[in-house]
Amino acid sequence: MKTLRTNQRQGLQGALEVPGDKSISHRSIILGAISNGDTEITHFLSSEDCLRTMQAFEDMGVSIERTKDRVLVHGVGLNGLRQPKHALNMGNSGTTTRLMLGLLSGQPFTTELFGDQSLSRRPMKRVTEPLSQLGARFKVTGDGRLPITVYGSQELNPVDYRLPVASAQVKSALILAGLCSNGTSTIIEKQQTRDHTELMLRAFGGEIEKQGLTLKVAGQPKLIGQPIRVPGDLSSAAFFIAAATLVPRSAITLHNVGLNPTRTGFLRVLKRMGADITVQNRYDHAEPSGDLLIRSAPLHAIELTSDDIPSVIDELPLIALLATQAEGTTKITGAEELRVKETDRITVVAAELRRLGSEITELPDGMIIQGGTLLAPQETDQVDSHGDHRIGMMLAVAALLVKSELALANASAINISYPDFFADLNRLIPARRAAL
Ligand SMILES: O=C(O)C1=C[C@@H](OP(=O)(O)O)[C@@H](O)[C@H](O)C1
Ligand SMILES: C=C(OP(=O)(O)O)C(=O)O
Numbered sequence: 001m002k003t004l005r006t007n008q009r010q011g012l013q014g015a016l017e018v019p020g021d022k023s024i025s026h027r028s029i030i031l032g033a034i035s036n037g038d039t040e041i042t043h044f045l046s047s048e049d050c051l052r053t054m055q056a057f058e059d060m061g062v063s064i065e066r067t068k069d070r071v072l073v074h075g076v077g078l079n080g081l082r083q084p085k086h087a088l089n090m091g092n093s094g095t096t097t098r099l100m101l102g103l104l105s106g107q108p109f110t111t112e113l114f115g116d117q118s119l120s121r122r123p124m125k126r127v128t129e130p131l132s133q134l135g136a137r138f139k140v141t142g143d144g145r146l147p148i149t150v151y152g153s154q155e156l157n158p159v160d161y162r163l164p165v166a167s168a169q170v171k172s173a174l175i176l177a178g179l180c181s182n183g184t185s186t187i188i189e190k191q192q193t194r195d196h197t198e199l200m201l202r203a204f205g206g207e208i209e210k211q212g213l214t215l216k217v218a219g220q221p222k223l224i225g226q227p228i229r230v231p232g233d234l235s236s237a238a239f240f241i242a243a244a245t246l247v248p249r250s251a252i253t254l255h256n257v258g259l260n261p262t263r264t265g266f267l268r269v270l271k272r273m274g275a276d277i278t279v280q281n282r283y284d285h286a287e288p289s290g291d292l293l294i295r296s297a298p299l300h301a302i303e304l305t306s307d308d309i310p311s312v313i314d315e316l317p318l319i320a321l322l323a324t325q326a327e328g329t330t331k332i333t334g335a336e337e338l339r340v341k342e343t344d345r346i347t348v349v350a351a352e353l354r355r356l357g358s359e360i361t362e363l364p365d366g367m368i369i370q371g372g373t374l375l376a377p378q379e380t381d382q383v384d385s386h387g388d389h390r391i392g393m394m395l396a397v398a399a400l401l402v403k404s405e406l407a408l409a410n411a412s413a414i415n416i417s418y419p420d421f422f423a424d425l426n427r428l429i430p431a432r433r434a435a436l
Pocket of ligand 1: 095169313314337
């Protein structure tokens with residue numbers, strides 16, 4: 001149980017750099033491992049999820065050196081991975097699992113993947129089905145969930161697939177399988193999702209073309225290891241952006257936050273709600289980034305529909321919290337994917353924010369959130385992450401607005417994406433002045 005900081009009336013102040021982007025950190029290990037030569041990664045996110053990806057490649061014979069947030073991957077090339085001696089543990093990480101399923105489909109060995117309880121409930125058919133069409137075979141227990149055994153094949157057909165869901169993980173799994181095939185693959189997205197795999201693949205020498213929602217990927221490329229500086233994770237920065245927006249008299253700066261447009265939906269949504277966010281400096285690398293200045297501001301309700309969802313998918317729990325403080329009623333639809341994340345994030349967000357007095361109606365694909373709520377514990381002074389890192393951090397931000405004591409159950413889930421979250425939050429909270 002973690003006691004949360006509550007009753008912040010002084011405003012958040014100061015500056016920090018959030019840890020590296022989780023999606024980009026996973027991909028930097030994967031592409032580094034299947035390239036020739038070394039890949040030096042700086043500002044790597046050393047969180048539980050990314051360390052699962054790292055461990056999986058070490059288990060397949062890739063040598064990886066790590067000191068703090070610097071990682072050196074000694075690539076073995078697309079055909080240099082070795083069969084692991086035991087089943088690979090995916091922990092809680094959906095990204096590791098789905099991207100590995102794609103890559104392992106094209107390897108000449110059999111691998112078993114398993115994960116924790118939450119991951120073992122998440123749908124994997126969305127990748128095993130299209131990958132089967134390419135010639136990979138799987139042993140899937142239960143209803144398309146982990147544990148899964150992958151019988152890889154070095155004779156994969158190229159992919160020709162239209163995605164029925166908006167998912168960067170499914171897209172990336174198919175791209176990785178396409179790399180192992182002997183031809184050109186065509187992948188058509190349902191909606192634009194985060195494009196980190198495409199950008200990094202191009203930087204490593206892969207051939208990938210994009211026209212609208214259609215991607216063409218060449219098989220058997222010669223990938224060459226590259227230095228990667230991972231930008232700060234906007235999905236982690238989002239917690240402090242929300243906190244500074246909501247706590248009156250705040251003004252904080254977040255340095256070097258990733259600003260890839262496929263990820264910045266949260267900033268667009270917040271601006272529509274009336275937030276005060278300025279991009280101060282832009283750094284234009286393969287993955288753009290910038291410094292953000294956030295000042296507190298009153299918010300008003302908006303409506304989010306399916307077009308808005310992919311670029312804010314991981315920030316929706318926070319948007320629900322922000323909506324409880326906005327003027328008016330916010331409606332979110334088209335977000336059914338939230339039900340298959342680490343938890344059912346529609347049910348859990350509604351349940352936990354109701355414990356603090358919010359009025360939220362669940363929809364099959366979203367929520368209706370009444371604004372103008374004074375957050376206060378109703379029956380207990382406890383909230384619960386339910387083992388979901390993003391729910392835990394959202395509740396820690398909510399706690400800043402609560403006047404009485406509040407404790408968070410299952411707080412350690414936060415280590416999945418942001419082990420230093422509480423230390424960084426504390427750095428933005430000014431020390432209370434001694435009473436005169
Ligand atoms: O590709 C990625 O790195 C991710 C894609 C998204 O999942 P889906 O592809 O399931 O939408 C996102 O929710 C997840 O946190 C990370
Ligand atoms: C859904 C998430 O991650 P993953 O799918 O990799 O478990 C997340 O980080 O919010």
